[in-house]
Amino acid sequence: MTNQAFLLLIALLMVQLASSANTKQLTSGIPFGEDKAPRVSWNRLVALRNRANFIGRSCKEVKEKYVQSEDGLYYLTTANGVVYQTFCDMTTAGGGWTLVASVHENNIYGKCTVGDRWTSQEGNSANRPEGEGNWMNVKTFGTAEAATVDDYKNPGYYDIEAEDMSVWHVPNKTPMTIWNLASIMRYHTERRFLKLFGGNLYQLFHRYPVKYNVGAYLSDNGPSIPIVYDLGDKESTKMFYGPNTRGETEGGYISFRAINHERAATAICSGVKPKGGQVDAYCIGGGGYFPEGNPHQCGDFTSFAWDGYGTNRGWSASKEMLESSVLLFYR
Amino acid sequence: MTNQAFLLLIALLMVQLASSANTKQLTSGIPFGEDKAPRVSWNRLVALRNRANFIGRSCKEVKEKYVQSEDGLYYLTTANGVVYQTFCDMTTAGGGWTLVASVHENNIYGKCTVGDRWTSQEGNSANRPEGEGNWMNVKTFGTAEAATVDDYKNPGYYDIEAEDMSVWHVPNKTPMTIWNLASIMRYHTERRFLKLFGGNLYQLFHRYPVKYNVGAYLSDNGPSIPIVYDLGDKESTKMFYGPNTRGETEGGYISFRAINHERAATAICSGVKPKGGQVDAYCIGGGGYFPEGNPHQCGDFTSFAWDGYGTNRGWSASKEMLESSVLLFYR
Amino acid sequence: MTNQAFLLLIALLMVQLASSANTKQLTSGIPFGEDKAPRVSWNRLVALRNRANFIGRSCKEVKEKYVQSEDGLYYLTTANGVVYQTFCDMTTAGGGWTLVASVHENNIYGKCTVGDRWTSQEGNSANRPEGEGNWMNVKTFGTAEAATVDDYKNPGYYDIEAEDMSVWHVPNKTPMTIWNLASIMRYHTERRFLKLFGGNLYQLFHRYPVKYNVGAYLSDNGPSIPIVYDLGDKESTKMFYGPNTRGETEGGYISFRAINHERAATAICSGVKPKGGQVDAYCIGGGGYFPEGNPHQCGDFTSFAWDGYGTNRGWSASKEMLESSVLLFYR
Helix, strand or coil: CCHHHHHHHHHHHHHHHHCCCCHHHHHCCCCCCCCCCCCCCHHHHHHHHHHHHCCCCCHHHHHHHHCCCCCEEEEEECCCCCEEEEEEECCHHHCCEEEEEEECCCCCCCCCCCCCCCCCCCCCCCCCCCCCCCCCCCCCECCCCCCCCCCEECCHHHHCCCCCEEEEEEECCCCHHHHHHHCCEEEECCCCHHHHHCCCHHHHHHHCCCCCCCCCCCCCCCCEEECEEEECCHHHHHHHCCHHHHHHEEEEEEEEEEECCCCCEEEEEEEEEECCCCHHHCEEEECCCCCCCCCCCCCCCCCCCCCCCCECCCCCCEHHHHCEEEEEEEC | CCHHHHHHHHHHHHHHHHCCCCHHHHHCCCCCCCCCCCCCCHHHHHHHHHHHHCCCCCHHHHHHHHCCCCCEEEEEECCCCCEEEEEEECCHHHCCEEEEEEECCCCCCCCCCCCCCCCCCCCCCCCCCCCCCHHHCCCCECCCCCCCCCCEECCHHHHCCCCCEEEEEEECCCCHHHHHHHCCEEEECCCCHHHHHCCCHHHHHHHCCCCCCCCCCCCCCCCEEECEEEECCHHHHHHHCCHHHHHHEEEEEEEEEEECCCCCEEEEEEEEEECCCCHHHCEEEECCCCCCCCCCCCCCCCCCCCCCCCECCCCCCEHHHHCEEEEEEEC | CCHHHHHHHHHHHHHHHHCCCCHHHHHCCCCCCCCCCCCCCHHHHHHHHHHHHCCCCCHHHHHHHHCCCCCEEEEEECCCCCEEEEEEECCHHHCCEEEEEEECCCCCCCCCCCCCCCCCCCCCCCCCCCCCCHHHCCCCECCCCCCCCCCEECCHHHHCCCCCEEEEEEECCCCHHHHHHHCCEEEECCCCHHHHHCCCHHHHHHHCCCCCCCCCCCCCCCCEEECEEEECCHHHHHHHCCHHHHHHEEEEEEEEEEECCCCCEEEEEEEEEECCCCHHHCEECCCCCCCCCCCCCCCCCCCCCCCCCCECCCCCCEHHHHCEEEEEEEC
16 A cells, blocks of 8 residues: 555545534544544543553553543553553443554664564564563553554553453554454454463463574464454455465464564464474564574564565565564463 | 853852742752752652653643643644653743754764764764754654753644744753853744745655755755744854854854865854854764765764864864753744 | 572572561562462452542652552652652651662673663664763653562652662562572661752752763763662672772762763762772663774663673672662662
């Protein structure tokens, strides 16, 4: 999708929203291209501030205890008492989904440079087999509203006791109020798989460390979990990845800790299950060392541009995929 | 100004403050050079915490609704419900000014290195024509209190519906409580120009992207708006910039998205309107690529030290300017 | 200590905790290796949220005013009204200790690279004699819960009027709820020395700038203060540093602004007083320039691995020391 096409899409979505019952959401957005910043009543601000009185560890708890059905920012409290704001999807498949993280590629030309928080910010080096280690620690960064312009990780990532995950691929720079509508792919799991792995990704990745040289491709990969699509399907997913990827993956899954031919570890393969060892072409995040073509595989979106930027040829993902952030939700 | 002269200035300001009616502000400051950290009564802390009950999207709203006249930190709420603290100037020209950002040069020797958030943190490269893109996105960073020691950007930058701007040039490391008095230049606009450009800089810079190669110098620059000085004047402003700059600018304006001879884009020219294409010598922030003398023009304070550090010769700005942060307010 | 040994220690501590009266603390932790994320009652969350009603500038004030005796996260308010959460040690030697900072070495192979916030993130350069300058400014970063996986500095660092310090060396990645038990060394001062230096490190380091070329080794060092051990002793401290260090230091002290042979400045020597000029082998943090072996001494843990990673030979510290964060408390 070109930039112009994207702007057109946004414009169309605005019209769609304006003519729907969802106008309250629209007025609280900050879409660019609008004539000016939105007007919001004082009563609306009071209502938003009153959400600070809700007490729960997850959007699911807030939804159930306080009967909330509007998507948007809510306050959550961790087991240790950390209070934070994040986005709750209160509508998809019953709602109650907590945004806990986003993976955003700020510069595909930068190979494990600043901004590659889900891989390494200090280059491609065997000295740091875990890289930043952020899949497996309690460090946080970014903000919910900026989840499509920067990496994001909040305390819910390690605190929430969840059962399922939901994933949205949202074009970069999309305003929060239209993430849902602007997404290019959305899906969730339904089998409560997280109960088997400690309740969240922090725990799962302690069982399956995202670290160079922990095992061999295919045989030492982490779990692959079936998904249910909320937007898109197996076929559209395949088209977002390069043609070579289509032959090496099976659609309809989210996969964790996938290892490549050279023993480099990636964190998440969104929408697919690896059937080979070129996982760096379609799985995101990872350890701090990728031996092949050093340092060209190293980065949050690994080697999504291996055969050119957004060409969708060879191993290269499409421009839509490359320029979308991956938003991770728990429920 | 030398470091010693600066310390002397601070000391003088302390004496001035101590002998003024402004003592409450002084006691809540954290100036260094004091014998010890300040004592503050519990009642004062309670009063500060009670500000959390104020609900408004801007300092102007807080001032009007809650009749506040003291400069300092207040809580604001965005249209999406994000709550944050920032500094309100409740006194200048009627008050109600919200600090939304600061541009701080952490290392003029670093050419688009870490800390150059308003330009590029990953070098000078045509691959990233917008650089970090922070003039045009909803990413936030820094804190109000640290606005003179680090870059700062809060949600007000993109959320507030404003009409005018105010700018303070404050020597780096100045404590918040004496920013006003320690400033080397302060001014504001009065013509409600932001109403024409969407209500804030986020919207304005979507109309005039801060991006390499969007146009030619002079002909494709963004708007220049007349200013009213609160401290300083056209003449003192000229002396802060290099002698060559004086011949290429007109005083008494704040200008946006100024382009240089090589099609590099800068964001803000503070106090001046460009009449030529060497804007990198006197305009701050910018896109991610500056072709001339690669990478020597790349950085938050672009090529303010082109002819030496603080020499105020040729194109070099004065040391006072180079070592001051640029604080941006909305009203 | 190997990774396996560390995991074993954690496991043992869990058992110990589970069989003690301290179960409340355990249930609110996020230890990895657990079968799943902990369950916490809604009443517990309410109790944690109610801590937001406490008003005080330090854990000492909160403890005294609200009779709190549980270690954990509390809300504090600065003299300027900044509200933040941090960890309070409410038990050691009378309690009331506020965690204000941690120094964490994210990559000993990176020489003043990203993550070396207490030294320099932009290389080893005489152009930046103070480096990041964070010992002497009001910039903040990190979170309390992540104090063992990243650098941390909160507003208390410069705001609190304190008398004494406490220091914990906690193995990296240890969850907050077991920091105390997992520590390899803990001590505090008792002589109210901070009253002589302005009440906190921000003030102390303005008197003794952490800056290259401010003086000569030994003769221009800052103060060394006697310590009282809460865990460990002079002998165990010595073993954490390299054999060469043992001959150049005196145990039982915490020392500030220690200068090396080449006029490089370090910030804190934990547990020891320097008797020579190789302070970079056992003192942490520092200015932005270390001439010897450029850039091999530059970093948050300076040259703790001068004679190899964790070898504990020559000038190299032990692996335990190298892989622990240094947590700084005030009271």
